[in-house]
Amino acid sequence: MAxxxxxxxxxxxxxxxxxxxxxxxxxxxxxFAMLGPSGCGKTTTLRMIAGLELPTAxxxxxxxxxxxxxxxxxxxxxxxxxxxxxxxxxxxxxxxGFPLRCxxxxxxxxxxxxxxxxxxxxxxxxxDRRVGGLSxxxxxxxALGRAIVRRPKAFLMDEPLGALDSEFRRLMCGELRELHDxxxxxxxxxxxxxxxxxxxxxxxxxxxxxxxEQIGAPQEIYDRPKTxxxxxxIGAPPMSFLDVHTALRRGDRVIRIDGVPVDMPExxxxxxxxxxxxxxxxxxxxxxxxxxxxxxxxxxxxLGTTQIVTVTTASGQLKARLPSGxxxxxxxxxxxxxxxxxxxxxxTASGLALSxxxxxxxxxx
Numbered sequence: 001m002a003x004x005x006x007x008x009x010x011x012x013x014x015x016x017x018x019x020x021x022x023x024x025x026x027x028x029x030x031x032f033a034m035l036g037p038s039g040c041g042k043t044t045t046l047r048m049i050a051g052l053e054l055p056t057a058x059x060x061x062x063x064x065x066x067x068x069x070x071x072x073x074x075x076x077x078x079x080x081x082x083x084x085x086x087x088x089x090x091x092x093x094x095x096x097g098f099p100l101r102c103x104x105x106x107x108x109x110x111x112x113x114x115x116x117x118x119x120x121x122x123x124x125x126x127x128d129r130r131v132g133g134l135s136x137x138x139x140x141x142x143a144l145g146r147a148i149v150r151r152p153k154a155f156l157m158d159e160p161l162g163a164l165d166s167e168f169r170r171l172m173c174g175e176l177r178e179l180h181d182x183x184x185x186x187x188x189x190x191x192x193x194x195x196x197x198x199x200x201x202x203x204x205x206x207x208x209x210x211x212x213e214q215i216g217a218p219q220e221i222y223d224r225p226k227t228x229x230x231x232x233x234i235g236a237p238p239m240s241f242l243d244v245h246t247a248l249r250r251g252d253r254v255i256r257i258d259g260v261p262v263d264m265p266e267x268x269x270x271x272x273x274x275x276x277x278x279x280x281x282x283x284x285x286x287x288x289x290x291x292x293x294x295x296x297x298x299x300x301x302x303l304g305t306t307q308i309v310t311v312t313t314a315s316g317q318l319k320a321r322l323p324s325g326x327x328x329x330x331x332x333x334x335x336x337x338x339x340x341x342x343x344x345x346x347x348t349a350s351g352l353a354l355s356x357x358x359x360x361x362x363x364x365x
Contacts, residue, residue, distance in 0.1 A: 002076075006023060007061070009057075022212050024205055024212060028186055031189065033196070033200065034205050036192065036233070042190050042207050049077070080158070086139060097113070098146060103150070113149050117148050118145060121142075121175075123141045140164065141175075148183060160189075177200045194235075206229075206230050213226065213229055229351060240281075240317060240318035243275065252264075255276075262338055264345060265340070268354055278343060280339075287322070288335045289334075
């Protein structure tokens with residue numbers, strides 16, 4: 001497998017900048033997810049890594065070799081698309097073996113490689129079937145088989161589960177990660193579904209407006225978002241934000257919400273009086289009768305073992321994840337307790353974190 005390094009990568013289409021100076025390294029054997037809303041630049045980035053688009057500026061290195069100007073065929077990278085792109089007139093065996101036949105590999109070698117890939121994907125019993133009669137999940141396995149059969153340096157996947165229904169998506173998430181581990185692959189996976197990224201990836205890059213907002217392990221991104229966009233994009237439901245108007249100093253550990261002092265992580269820097277947003281995840285909100293921070297319950301969503309309760313305060317709405325057995329009445333006023341070591345404070349003008357839960361190393365710009 002291979003290390004992939006992207007340096008100051010840019011892509012513009014006339015006056016529109018699709019990717020604006022991305023920098024990141026994907027280590028050998030890493031499952032790397034690129035996550036973001038439609039139009040954020042993740043697919044354009046993937047296509048440049050694959051050689052399907054030429055960058056406007058910047059470099060792409062594969063195992064320290066500059067491949068920026070090389071065509072896709074010279075990069076030893078396999079691409080898996082959302083639409084399966086299988087050949088309907090061929091059976092499963094012929095579809096999987098097609099890349100090797102194009103490279104004029106010996107027939108016995110092709111047979112051995114195809115059967116090995118099919119066993120890995122648990123579709124060896126389908127090798128002589130036509131692809132048109134297969135389920136969506138099996139057709140995606142055939143597409144994966146065609147990608148892995150020649151063991152390329154890296155696998156690039158552009159929303160490969162997007163055409164599957166929810167049941168198959170859950171199944172294939174586990175199988176894709178298991179496949180990645182079995183073949184020790186370097187995988188770059190594009191998705192707009194945060195649950196897919198959080199479940200499968202070793203490392204996630206979150207993109208917005210052509211820029212990489214944060215790169216890190218799933219738990220790091222969830223617990224320590226560097227921007228309000230990341231905090232709002234990750235999580236179901238996402239982080240809630242309460243408005244704060246005050247002056248703050250470096251080292252401060254207390255902030256006032258509706259006049260009530262609330263403990264928070266240490267502030268990174270001095271700030272003149274300004275507007276801030278205090279971010280809190282639903283699982284870090286609890287109800288406490290003795291608390292002076294009050295809010296009114298305006299809704300509750302039952303989720304089996306838990307419930308998501310929406311509370312409105314003078315500083316904004318927040319959501320609490322509570323046990324489903326806890327009695328809640330819409331319209332009641334409740335005391336709110338926020339877990340101090342799990343809060344994040346943001347500058348609303350720049351969107352950057354000024355302090356963050358369990359944060360180490362300063363704020364991310």
